[in-house]
Structures are given as C-alpha cells and as structure tokens.
C-alpha cells in the first residue's frame with residue numbers, strides 16, 4: 001500500500017497512527033517462495049519534524065511456511081517485526097537521490113508499506129530453516145525421514161565427507 005508522506009510532513013510534530021493491511025501472500029527470496037500463513041496488519045506510526053524528516057515506526061507479525069533445509073518438512077517461521085526508519089527529505093539533489101536509492105520502500109514522497117515489510121523480512125529470514133535443531137534429515141538412499149526412525153540403509157558411500165576420508169586413507173596405503 002502506498003502512503004503519501006507529503007501529507008504527513010504537512011502536519012508537523014503530529015503523530016499519525018494507522019493500521020494498513022499487508023498486501024502480499026507469498027514472500028519471494030532469491031528463487032524460493034514462501035507462503036504467508038498468518039499475518040497481522042501493519043501498525044504504523046509516522047512522525048514528521050520541522051526539518052522534513054519523517055520517522056517511521058512499524059510493527060507486524062507474520063508467519064511464513066518454509067521447508068526444513070534437511071528433511072523438507074514444512075516449518076512455521078514466525079516473525080515479530082519491529083521496524084524503525086527515518087527518511088530525510090530535507091537533503092537536496094545527489095545526496096537525496098542516493099539516500100532514497102537505498103530505500104526502495106520510498107518512491108518520491110510515497111511510502112510503500114509492503115516493500116518496507118518485505119525488506120525487513122529479508123533481513124530477519126534465517127540462514128538455515130530447521131524443523132528442530134537436531135533434525136536428522138532424509139536418507140539419501142531411500143528418502144525416508146530419519147526423524148521418524150532409522151531406515152537401515154547403508155549411507156556411508158553417499159556421504160561426501162566419508163568419501164574424502166576414504167580417499168585419504170587409500171592414498172596413504174599406496175605410499
């Protein structure tokens with residue numbers, strides 16, 4: 001949703017509070033897509049001071065669904081977003097252009113609330129998604145989920161770390 005910040009700047013030293021819906025149902029990150037499972041509204045607090053700076057405080061709760069990196073079971077990822085940003089419209093020319101270039105959620109005098117939430121999710125998204133810390137993953141031979149029990153396959157040949165160790169071992173024997 002686009003919110004005009006020029007209106008905010010016209011009521012200096014006033015706080016503008018509002019709640020806006022989050023407009024996307026899928027979160028795209030690099031090549032992956034994660035469906036939004038639950039989302040609150042985005043509560044926004046906009047404060048403008050005499051120096052043409054607008055302070056943006058925003059909160060939202062979002063739950064994404066993502067597959068576990070090891071076993072592919074679907075995991076719920078809750079995010080409690082707390083966003084604090086400041087946009088300075090008092091700068092001129094190049095400075096202004098550079099600052100606004102970095103802030104993709106600002107275009108002209110408009111605040112793109114979905115973009116604001118999206119950028120915050122990008123930062124908050126975990127490097128690794130695990131259903132639980134000790135997830136055993138899936139068997140590379142039969143595809144069984146090893147969290148529900150050992151399938152009995154011989155996986156040593158498939159493990160690249162083991163292969164490396166065997167290589168070293170064999171080279172050592174030949175010397």
Ligand SMILES: [Zn+2]
Nearest residue numbers: 068071131135
């Ligand atoms: Zn898992």
Ligand SMILES: [Zn+2]
Nearest residue numbers: 139142151153
């Ligand atoms: Zn197996």
